[in-house]
Amino acid sequence: MTKRTRAKHKLDRRMGENIWGRPNSPVNKRSYGPGQHGQRRKSKVSDYGLQLRAKQKLKGYYGDVTEKQFKATYLAASRMKGDTGQNLIGLLEQRLDMVVYRAKFAPTVFSARQVVNHGHILVNGVKCNIPSRRIQVGDVISLGNKAKEMALIIEAQSLPEREIPDYVSTDGNDKVTFTRVPTLDEVPYPVRMEPNLVVEFYSR
Structure with a gap:
């Protein structure tokens, strides 16, 4: 596991x-590795x-x-x-939990999986609780009625450090369309x- x-x-x-x-993230304060040997000089990898x-x-x-x-x-x-x-x-990037994360329906990748698992996400109008489901181009992902009022999701939508990428087209605050499969350069990785x-x- x-x-x-x-x-x-x-x-x-x-x-x-x-x-x-x-x-x-702790890396913002401590750039060295964890443990008692974390600050040792790194050997060639x-x-x-x-x-x-x-x-x-x-x-x-x-x-x-x-x-x-x-x-x-x-x-x-x-x-x-x-x-x-x-x-x-x-x-x-075609995983349902990742599209939910990119759409800012969840503040983290982990909470996106939880939101899907709990049945708060609809794919083309049908409830789906499988985070690994592969989303196809043109699929519409939306929030369930209860999810629209969840504090977690309202918080995620207000996060300033993340923007919704071009390959996820928004339709209001509760619905997005997966418009294309992105390339590496299009994915907003922080690293x-x-x-x-x-x-x-x-x-x-």
Whole structure:
């Protein structure tokens, strides 16, 4: 199991980067790693280490995604035409919980999964509680009636540090349309992601 239901800041500390761009990330105050040896001089990282780090960072960014789910997404991307790294990013961004997060229906990736799990999200007018569901171009994602009054969602919509990307078209405060599968350059990652290294990791 690799679900990150608690201690979410640990990934930030281990990577030395503010993975989700949050203002309360500990990396903003302590850029060194966790533990008693966190401030030691870092040794040179091997190619395998760089690839593993890139995979951990990308997988961690998408929240409670297990290794089995992540690898299955990579395999699906490798079977598609075109660049596997770009395909991988596109498939990850097509997850329902990610579209909910991008639409600012939830303040974090983790709460987006929870909002979906609790049945507050409609896909083309039908309730869906499967966070990993793959959204297709043209699908309309909207909030349920109860969700429109939830404090969590009202808070998320007012967050100044995040903007809704171009590939998610808004229709008021409670409805969005997934207009296209984004490329790596279009995804608003707070840190640099390297899907090419992830491809190398799984291609070994």
